[in-house]
Amino acid sequence: MPMGLTADELRQLDSFVDERRRIKRGERLYAAGSTFDALFTVRLGSLKTAVLFEDGREQVTGFHMLGELIGLDGISTEAHTCSAHALEDSEVCLLPFSRLEDFSRRIPALQHHVHRLLSSEIVREQHNMLLLGTMRAEEKLASFLLDLSDRYLRRGYSASEFVLRMTREEIGSFLGLKLETVSRLFSRFQEAGLIIAQQKYIKILDANGLRQLIGPPD
Numbered sequence: 001m002p003m004g005l006t007a008d009e010l011r012q013l014d015s016f017v018d019e020r021r022r023i024k025r026g027e028r029l030y031a032a033g034s035t036f037d038a039l040f041t042v043r044l045g046s047l048k049t050a051v052l053f054e055d056g057r058e059q060v061t062g063f064h065m066l067g068e069l070i071g072l073d074g075i076s077t078e079a080h081t082c083s084a085h086a087l088e089d090s091e092v093c094l095l096p097f098s099r100l101e102d103f104s105r106r107i108p109a110l111q112h113h114v115h116r117l118l119s120s121e122i123v124r125e126q127h128n129m130l131l132l133g134t135m136r137a138e139e140k141l142a143s144f145l146l147d148l149s150d151r152y153l154r155r156g157y158s159a160s161e162f163v164l165r166m167t168r169e170e171i172g173s174f175l176g177l178k179l180e181t182v183s184r185l186f187s188r189f190q191e192a193g194l195i196i197a198q199q200k201y202i203k204i205l206d207a208n209g210l211r212q213l214i215g216p217p218d
């Protein structure tokens with residue numbers, strides 16, 4: 001959020017952040033259908049968003065890490081369309097949306113950045129549709145690992161070694177794959193020398209090899 005702001009504008013933005021909220025692993029930040037009145041930015045930890053169907057099935061719609069916004073799904077209808085849960089002990093900053101709109105009108109750099117964030121969310125949704133609709137199973141997992149690698153790199157962490165905060169089952173839900181398929185693909189990638197996978201620890205040995213698994217779009 002602070003990108004491109006002056007020192008004075010940063011002080012104004014800091015004063016408008018209402019509160020920080022700590023969430024234990026597995027705890028819910030907000031529920032589907034609850035009233036939308038704020039966005040949340042991840043300060044520590046990571047969260048997932050998901051939709052729960054009437055038959056009890058859960059469809060994971062996204063994983064969110066340090067610095068990312070959560071709650072954009074509620075802007076259009078003023079109600080959240082999914083729920084958000086902590087994947088680990090986490091902390092979020094609460095950004096009241098009405099005040100964010102007011103600040104955005106008064107601070108052009110902030111308004112521009114909010115627009116960029118909304119655009120990024122649209123691009124991410126398009127990517128998720130591509131994952132679910134057109135890619136083969138191995139392409140989905142390769143793309144997922146490369147996306148995580150890139151997101152960690154942009155936050156100053158290692159792009160090749162990281163710990164998965166989500167379970168294999170949650171990865172499968174997000175990618176539209178069965179748990180058995182996800183586990184089999186991790187083993188296949190390891191046997192091919194592309195990664196080392198030890199429970200939740202991942203080390204990418206051959207990022208180019210993973211990219212080669214992903215065919216170019218038509």
